[in-house]
Amino acid sequence: MDKASAELLCHNGSVNKGKSPLGGDMPTQETTVFEQVHRTVEEAIVAVVGRWYYDECQVTLESTFAEDIELESMEVMEIAERLIETYPDVDFVTWFSAMELEELVEITLGDVVSFIVRSLEQPATAG
Amino acid sequence: MATVNANGVDLRVNRYRTGPDGARPVVVFIHGLGIVDHSGLSFTLGMPLASVADVVLYAMRGHGHSEVPPAGYRLVDHVADLLALVDALAIDQPVRLVGCSYGGAVALAAAMQAPERVGAAFLVDPLVPHGEWPNRILPMFDSAADVLRGEYTLDEVMVSLGTTSRRRAASAAQRAERLLLGTTILDDLRAEPPLDAADFARIACPVEAVFGTDSEMYPTAATLKDLVPTVQLHTIVGADHLGIFSHTRELTDLLQPWAAS
Numbered sequence: 001m002d003k004a005s006a007e008l009l010c011h012n013g014s015v016n017k018g019k020s021p022l023g024g025d026m027p028t029q030e031t032t033v034f035e036q037v038h039r040t041v042e043e044a045i046v047a048v049v050g051r052w053y054y055d056e057c058q059v060t061l062e063s064t065f066a067e068d069i070e071l072e073s074m075e076v077m078e079i080a081e082r083l084i085e086t087y088p089d090v091d092f093v094t095w096f097s098a099m100e101l102e103e104l105v106e107i108t109l110g111d112v113v114s115f116i117v118r119s120l121e122q123p124a125t126a127g
Numbered sequence: 128m129a130t131v132n133a134n135g136v137d138l139r140v141n142r143y144r145t146g147p148d149g150a151r152p153v154v155v156f157i158h159g160l161g162i163v164d165h166s167g168l169s170f171t172l173g174m175p176l177a178s179v180a181d182v183v184l185y186a187m188r189g190h191g192h193s194e195v196p197p198a199g200y201r202l203v204d205h206v207a208d209l210l211a212l213v214d215a216l217a218i219d220q221p222v223r224l225v226g227c228s229y230g231g232a233v234a235l236a237a238a239m240q241a242p243e244r245v246g247a248a249f250l251v252d253p254l255v256p257h258g259e260w261p262n263r264i265l266p267m268f269d270s271a272a273d274v275l276r277g278e279y280t281l282d283e284v285m286v287s288l289g290t291t292s293r294r295r296a297a298s299a300a301q302r303a304e305r306l307l308l309g310t311t312i313l314d315d316l317r318a319e320p321p322l323d324a325a326d327f328a329r330i331a332c333p334v335e336a337v338f339g340t341d342s343e344m345y346p347t348a349a350t351l352k353d354l355v356p357t358v359q360l361h362t363i364v365g366a367d368h369l370g371i372f373s374h375t376r377e378l379t380d381l382l383q384p385w386a387a388s
Contacts, residue, residue, distance in 0.1 A: 070294040073166040074191050077141065093145050097175040101375050104170055 037116045041109060044082040048075050061110030069109075083116070090119040130192075131185075133211035134204075137194040140185040140212070141169055143177035152246070154180040154223045154386050157187070157209065157230030160264065161306075162288075162299045164191025168227060171375045172251075172382060179387040180223070185212060187230075189306045200312040201319055202256060205233045206240050213244065221246030221332075223386060228344075228368065229264065232256040235330065236322070242331040249385050250336035251378065252371045255347040257327070257354060261316040263343065268316070272307040275300070327354035335359040337381060339366030339374075 038061070046054045049069070057069050065071045071079070084092055095115055096104070131140045144151070156173055158165045164186040165173075173184045186193040188208055189200060213222055223246050226234030231253020238245040254263060274283075284296040306312055334355050338348045340362050351358055361381055363374050371378070 067291075070292040072295050072298060073170065074164050074186075077166040077169055078192075081141070091145060093143050093174045093177050096170055097177065099170075101171060101373055 033120065034113065034117050037120070038109075038113045040086055041079075041083065041113050041116070044079045044086070045069070045071075045109075047082060048078050059109060061113065062108055064106055064108050066105045066107075083112070087116055087120070090116055131212060131215050133215045134208045136188045136196055136199075136208055138185045138188065138208065138212060139164075139192040140183065140216070141165065141173070142216075143169075143174055143182040143184075144180075145177045152180045152223050152386060153218050153220060154182050154225060155209070155213065156182070156184040157205075157224060157226045157233045158184075158190070159228030159230055160187075160190075160312075161268070162302050164193070166191065167372070171372065172225070172378055175375075175379045176382060176386045179383060183212075183216065183218075183222075187233075189310055189312065190302075195305055195310060197309065198311040198315070200310060200315040202232060202236045203240075204315075206237045209233060209237055210241055210244060223247040223249070225249045225251065225382065226253055227251040227372070229254050231336070232260070235327070235334075238330045238332055238334070239322070239326050240329075242329055245332050247332050247385070248330075248334045249382060250334065250351075252339055252342050252344050252366075252368055253336060253347075253351070254344065255351050255354070256319075256322045257347075257350055258321065260321075261319050263347075265313070265316055268307060268313060271303060272313060275304050275308055324354055330355055333357065333359070335361065335381070335385060337361040337363060337371070337378065339368060339371040340364050341366060342368040342371060344368055 042054070042059070045059070049071070054069075057063065059069060063069055065076055080092055080096070083090070099107075129140050129142075130137050132138075154176055156165060156168050158168055165184040166186075169184050173182050176182050187205055189195045221244055224234040224237060226232070226248065228251070231250035232255070234245075234248045234250060235253070235256060238248050254260060279300075281293050281296050281300070284300045285291065285293065288296055288299055290296055290299075334351075334357065336348065336351060336358055338345045338360070345362075348360055348362075352360060363371055363377055366374055
């Protein structure tokens with residue numbers, strides 16, 4: 001996971017929370033967006049590999065697509081296509097284009113979620 | 128990702144374009160034969176061209192998530208698929224073809240067969256379809272088919288593919304069985320009619336090619352130069368046939384100006 005992703009995770013996980021009227025943590029809008037995107041990306045992966053296998057992998061935000069989830073490149077492309085359809089304003093193509101082969105291989109679920117969240121926040125400059 | 132029926136075969140297709148609207152060259156990638164499809168090329172070479180061209184990538188018949196017809200795996204079939212795909216996508220300009228490995232043979236054959244439809248060809252460590260060219264790849268495929276017909280273990284597949292993933296090895300073995308044992312591809316390769324100098328003389332478009340100096344295809348660079356005297360040749364020192372595709376930066380540096388010109 002890259003530094004920006006880690007910072008965003010940290011930001012959403014501990015700093016950016018308020019208190020609800022009942023006294024518990026109340027998720028901010030940003031946290032909600034992160035969780036929504038996280039869920040959407042998970043659903044895209046599940047649609048390609050199946051629920052049973054996805055659960056078997058015990059996927060976390062740190063899980064790499066290649067090493068941990070053992071995705072084939074054609075599966076990564078299928079997942080990317082689903083995400084491109086879901087988030088048409090997110091420039092996945094430019095993001096992938098900027099990566100070296102080694103970076104592509106090491107991409108994590110958290111990297112993808114964080115990139116989408118950043119892009120949704122700043123659609124004109126993300127990527 | 129879309130499925131497009133071309134020449135009677137369902138082909139999986141991806142198209143990429145970024146940046147402003149407006150007319151651009153159309154670049155179509157053609158991958159190699161075997162357990163691969165267009166997905167690896169999409170990420171490494173295709174997407175980086177999307178800022179200067181309309182990029183089309185597809186899985187050839189028998190590959191990836193495209194249909195696997197039981198027969199029809201000669202060059203002429205792949206060229207027919209390619210040209211029908213261009214028609215189906217309503218592309219009304221000559222296309223620029225990037226042919227990788229066997230895809231290079233398809234690109235050259237398309238440029239011979241339909242010179243008015245191919246605006247340029249860029250070949251990445253291509254299989255040059257001249258002389259006894261199928262023999263450059265048949266021994267490897269015959270050997271793989273022999274293994275698949277017998278008893279083999281996933282561990283052996285993992286070693287031969289150089290992967291630590293049992294899941295990917297199992298999937299690759301399944302695809303290889305489907306293609307090599309379930310279709311006429313090996314017989315079709317053996318029966319390929321030779322292409323001669325007169326065929327190559329029909330190529331009217333500019334051709335560029337890059338070879339890895341450690342690739343078994345490298346000696347055919349001279350053959351290509353004889354057959355297509357105007358070809359512009361490049362080399363990537365130390366790259367072998369598979370390794371050349373990990374030299375993404377060098378390849379992109381060659382492809383970007385070629386695609387945009």
